Amino acid sequence: MNNTQCMFTVGVGDLKITQAPNALKTLLGSCIGIILHDPINKIGGLLHIMLPKKNGTDVKITKYANTGLPYFIHHMVTHAGASRGALYAKIFGGAKMFETNGLLNIGESNEREVRRILNEEGIRIVSAKTGGTKGYNIVFDIDTGEVVCRIFGESVMVY
Amino acid sequence: MNITHDGMRVVEIMSRLSIDRASRALSKTLRTGAMISLSSVYIADLSETTEKMNDDLREMTGVMVDFKGNVGCKLLFMLPVNGSFILTDLFLRQPAGTTKEYNEFTESVIQELGNILASHVSNALVSDFDATLIPEPPHVHNDYAGVMFSNLVMEQGMMDDKLLLMETKFEICKNELECYLFLVPETTSFMKLLDNIGVKV
Numbered sequence: 001m002n003n004t005q006c007m008f009t010v011g012v013g014d015l016k017i018t019q020a021p022n023a024l025k026t027l028l029g030s031c032i033g034i035i036l037h038d039p040i041n042k043i044g045g046l047l048h049i050m051l052p053k054k055n056g057t058d059v060k061i062t063k064y065a066n067t068g069l070p071y072f073i074h075h076m077v078t079h080a081g082a083s084r085g086a087l088y089a090k091i092f093g094g095a096k097m098f099e100t101n102g103l104l105n106i107g108e109s110n111e112r113e114v115r116r117i118l119n120e121e122g123i124r125i126v127s128a129k130t131g132g133t134k135g136y137n138i139v140f141d142i143d144t145g146e147v148v149c150r151i152f153g154e155s156v157m158v159y
Numbered sequence: 160m161n162i163t164h165d166g167m168r169v170v171e172i173m174s175r176l177s178i179d180r181a182s183r184a185l186s187k188t189l190r191t192g193a194m195i196s197l198s199s200v201y202i203a204d205l206s207e208t209t210e211k212m213n214d215d216l217r218e219m220t221g222v223m224v225d226f227k228g229n230v231g232c233k234l235l236f237m238l239p240v241n242g243s244f245i246l247t248d249l250f251l252r253q254p255a256g257t258t259k260e261y262n263e264f265t266e267s268v269i270q271e272l273g274n275i276l277a278s279h280v281s282n283a284l285v286s287d288f289d290a291t292l293i294p295e296p297p298h299v300h301n302d303y304a305g306v307m308f309s310n311l312v313m314e315q316g317m318m319d320d321k322l323l324l325m326e327t328k329f330e331i332c333k334n335e336l337e338c339y340l341f342l343v344p345e346t347t348s349f350m351k352l353l354d355n356i357g358v359k360v
Contacts, residue, residue: 006344012309012316027305029212031314051317060206060320078298097310135306137216152218152302 004011007139010046013063013071017022017045017080020143021111028093028136032114033064035138036072036123037092037145044142045080047072052113066114073121090125090147090159091115094130107131127159155159170190171200172296173352174342177283181340184279185272185331189249190298195340203324205316208308209341215304220261222273222299223311226281228291230352231345234277235311236269238329238338240301241268245336266299276340288303290352308341 005021012031016024020042026033028048037044047068054064060069076082091114094107111130118125127147129136134152141148147159175197182195238246243265244258250268251257260264274297281292300307312322322343326352329338 009210011208011213011323012312014206015318025213027216027303027309029302029306030312031309034345035246050313054242063205092262097302097306135302137303152306 005143009090010048011048012048013060013068015045015047015068015075015139017072018041018142019080023139023141025139028138029095029097030110030127031092032091032093032134034069034109034114034118035081035092035140035147036076036082036087037090037140037142038076038086039044039088039145041082041083042142043080043082044140044145045072045076046140047126049110049114053108053148064119065110069114070121073123074148075125079111088126089118090140091118091125091128091130091145092149092159093136095132095134095136097133097135120134122124129157129159160205160256161167167200167202169353170323170325171197172228173284173288174200176287177280177342178325178327178340180283181276183208183278186276188272188275189246189330189331190354191249191311196328198326198328200323200325201320205312205322207322208322209305209312212308213305215308217304218301219304219307220265220269220299220301221307222269222297223307224273224277224297225295226277227293227295230284230290230292232292233272233314233343234280235310235341236273236303236338238336242338243335244273246331259332261301265323270297270299273299280342284352288352304339311341312343315345318345318347 007023010026028109034047049064055065094111135149139148145150150156185193218245219237224234226232247258247265247268249292284290325342327340
């Protein structure tokens with residue numbers, strides 16, 4: 001990564017889109033981090049979803065895969081200037097964390113829904129690292145499209 | 160989430176009372192001065208708070224306890240993994256420096272401390288504010304600080320974009336242990352509790 005970039009952190013249920021030479025990072029537990037990248041225009045975004053489907057009346061649509069992901073794709077193309085045909089996706093997270101969450105395996109449900117939507121939208125997933133029981137620390141370099149992923153207690157991998 | 164200034168003040172008093180009890184119980188258990196003090200009670204935005212916490216990549220050990228009853232609540236006690244060795248030695252009355260790695264004793268100690276803290280927090284709310292609060296068995300987990308915090312607020316975050324957070328400072332004897340204790344009540348149930356004691360929210 002070069003030295004001139006800004007690193008932006010993405011919170012839970014949040015979406016950030018930026019361009020090269022910036023980078024995006026987040027921490028993931030049972031949430032899924034979806035990366036969309038346009039390697040031609042060097043535009044990329046990171047969506048941190050919590051749940052597969054929106055049920056309640058809360059206004060933050062980026063917390064949910066079924067509302068956040070279509071919004072993310074639309075925003076990448078119409079506002080950020082990404083080319084729809086050039087977009088590819090990478091997905092991370094979906095771990096099964098504390099048993100006490102009482103959420104069964106929310107990570108798995110999140111991943112299933114994300115894959116279904118990306119498939120419907122015709123966006124291919126070029127790499128994915130999901131599951132397990134530990135948290136993920138991911139850093140996405142918009143310039144190269146590389147994602148440095150470190151799972152707690154494991155060595156660093158690049159996707 | 161709407162809560163009046165007076166409502167917040169009452170929540171703060173409730174939190175302070177319950178945390179004081181937990182502090183005394185911990186001192187007794189460790190047979191050394193343990194001081195937990197409430198640093199703030201606030202309503203936080205889910206994404207903004209977790210964004211800040213997601214910058215925290217320290218490796219922590221934490222214990223999470225779920226409370227069931229008419230005041231649903233979650234408690235997270237976490238500290239750096241190295242700090243858990245100091246707590247293990249204190250708890251097991253071993254000379255300082257005996258525990259050198261994370262093992263089953265460390266895990267049991269952290270779990271037990273979670274149990275003690277949770278029981279005393281709930282005792283205070285039950286006896287002083289007539290709540291029904293039943294702590295579930297504590298779960299220990301080692302992970303990044305930010306990941307543990309995200310998991311703590313996740314369930315509440317499903318229902319609301321705002322969170323009611325109680326944050327504490329934690330000192331144990333002369334050990335410079337950085338510990339964190341967070342309480343996240345379900346807002347709806349906490350409102351009921353305030354209503355019970357005649358506070359309009």
